[in-house]
Amino acid sequence: MIVAYQLPVPSTNQPLRQDRQTVESTFNFLLTRRVCPGNISESYSMKKLLLAAAISALCATAFAQGKDLKVAIDATYEPFTFKTADGKPTGFDVDIANAICEQIKRKCVFVEQAWDGMIPGLMAKKYDVIISSMSITEERLKQVDFTDKYYNTPSKIVLKKDVKFDGVASIKGKKIGVLKASTQEKYALGELKTKGVEVVSYDAQDQVYLDIKAGRLDGTVADILEVGGGFLGKPGGEAYELKGDELYIPKYFGTGAGVALRKGQGDLKKEINAAIKAIRTNGKYKAINDKYFKFDVYGK
């Protein structure tokens, strides 16, 4: 993975220059001509022509920063980002993105991207921002920049209803399943394992639920929304409930989900932060929130 990569600060917005007099380098030339095939038919030296051909082969669209805001989503996270049967992206994240775009007067264009390639795609400038329930964490902040959070749902411990829960120490010896590489795993390893709770990591949260149902686990730590929709409200989950306090500890859980952007996109970050504040106050946020949830997901 690209860990230590840092993009240089881009220069200020310049409009595309179409005249060839102002062009210094071949590269610059190609780009100011908007390098797509069909634009490079004029006669130039062979070398330049070859280079042009090479680049145009690579490129589908070379574009300058326009009015569209390209927003990356991974539509596999219902109810935050998912696709309806007719293929339209929808969900809380999508609605919030549209509200933000409306606020900053740009048009949202959604780009679908599998989760594993989310941050590399942002680095590669496939899109401008990620609005896909991405939690703000220390590790991610090393590579990308985040706006303020736009929601923060807490996690909770889930156990059988008849288990008496009175602080972490009271569940010593119990077996808890968590999602690998998740914020909940970090919490479980940091707070539960140290107190004698057995922690088992799984590749997917579904597998945790399957193993709870199979009796191999006593419970899990999960986002209350995720566990509510994915387990507690489903057949087999009736005997379980949320236990203890809402877990907000930033050390483990970060500070919520934010809009991710490349480092150096300071102006855009400011605009989006202002937009989030604006929709919080003008009621748009609440309208979207109430469409999907029974409580305010903005969190503490």
Add this chain to the structure above:
Amino acid sequence: MTSNTQSYLLVILQGSLLTVGVSLGALVVSIILGLLGAAAKLSGRPVLVAIGTFYTTIIRGIPDLVLMLLVFYGGTIGINTLLEKLGSEATIDIEPFAAGVITIGFIYGAYMTETFRGAILSIPKGQMEAAWAFGMSRLQTFFRITLPQMVRYALPGFTNNWLVLIKATALVSLIGLQEMTYLAKQASAATRSPFVFFLFTGALFLVYTSISLYVLKKVNARYSLGTKRGTL
């Protein structure tokens, strides 16, 4: 089955055409690279042999997923950074379909190289020598003598490569292509009934691989004319 489920299944079915497209495109790229690679490795010229060996060693030794990230994102980031250094505001966006075809083709070209190399080595040297003795050029020898005979030797390995290649297309969602596995993931996330969609996707893969196996069997029969099946 609800109509909702049906429309998701339809979307996946359409996505499977993309899978087939990417697979076939990548197959063509990998065959070309494979022939070039095999030719390079068997050429006996140190530089070509070194390039061929470097290619197959690197590609076959690194997981597909990592390579895809490196080739696709590494490439784009590199180009865009270069452009920025040159003071340009524009960014280059590689078209995902082409990127998928080229990346997978590039990876499986390495496997094809080894398959073809082995196949060529299986042909008795006397065949080529006889062709040269008749005054055929190297290219003529290749197309008239080597190629028709190597097909038979290459087919088992080729079939394996092809089957793995089809399944490897499930990775291209990483670079922004919505092939059927990714669509199945989306559908199962939206409906929270994963098995329906993943079973369907699995079945589609099975259909495509079964068709390929049938076709390749016919090809094998065609190129095995005049040979006797040995049994122990």
